[in-house]
Amino acid sequence: MINQSKPRILFTTRLKKQRLAALQSSGFLVESVPFITFEYVIPAMWISQLPDQTDAWIFTSKKAVKAIKPAFKDLEVPDHIFAVGSKTAGMLEELNLEVTIPDEYNVVALAKKMKELELKNVTHFCGNLKAGDLNKLLGEDVNLTSVEVYRTKLAPHTLNISNYDGIVFMSPSAVESFSERNEINGTAKVFCIGPTTEAAATEVGFENCITPEYSTLDDLTESIQNYFN
The missing domain is CATH 3.40.50.10090 (Rossmann fold)
Structure with a gap:
């Protein structure tokens, strides 16, 4: 984890500008890197x-x-x-x-x-x-x-997981794409949109997963904010 005052969050999907701005205004450094395309x-x-x-x-x-x-x-x-x-x-x-x-x-x-x-x-x-x-x-x-x-379609990228305080997955296919080129750090904090995505993250080696009660981006965002605040 990098040493900084603002948590740095990686979204493995493309975020809309409004969502990105809302997260940034809440005190997060957010990076959006799509690991899948449609x-x-x-x-x-x-x-x-x-x-x-x-x-x-x-x-x-x-x-x-x-x-x-x-x-x-x-x-x-x-x-x-x-x-x-x-x-x-x-x-x-x-x-x-x-x-x-x-x-x-x-x-x-x-x-x-x-x-x-x-x-x-x-x-x-x-x-x-x-x-x-x-x-x-x-x-x-x-x-x-x-x-x-x-x-x-999977669109894998190579990233340094240690640069992020949290990684966000919106689908099992995003987890699959991420794991293709990145070494999984079991202690990394991971946020998943739903139980199926969490199961995929656990299967590839992530051990610290947080999943909201309801599988919506609003609830997922709230889970991220609650964890870091």
Whole structure:
């Protein structure tokens, strides 16, 4: 850890200017280095993969919502829409959709919520690195169709971990990308957006992880501020 009055925080994702400014005004030195990049799949490449009938749509990221927007008017909306996270739900509500959010922002709580409705056919709009747990959690009685609408690519960089007082991960793929070129210091303080990301960080060797109760950037930022203040 470097010796300075202001904690230096590394975000392994690109931060919006407003978020960066808010953190800096709170007394942090923030560096934003994206360890993953994204590209959207054009609707013509995935729209034919949609099932003829589905009971529900599932969105586990904001990027999936952005990806379907160009084709939204051509889609037949099912009776149920599920989202993991309030920000993702908010984007869907902007499309005048009624959205159900699980009590906890993770796929375990999502699957539990969906099982209560006894759904038979569901469609998950996702990326190429989707969580494989959802299919298992829903069980054999539910037919899950995964439709890839965006792609995540690793963009590893080599950094000196000791230059930072905290490292922030927003996804398991960011953890994977970071670990490709950097020696993991188990004692480094790590902040994770959610339990799945924390599990990935622990798996590569990070031992001191802090994860907020809710998987939102606002709650994650609050966790960072509470730890250092």
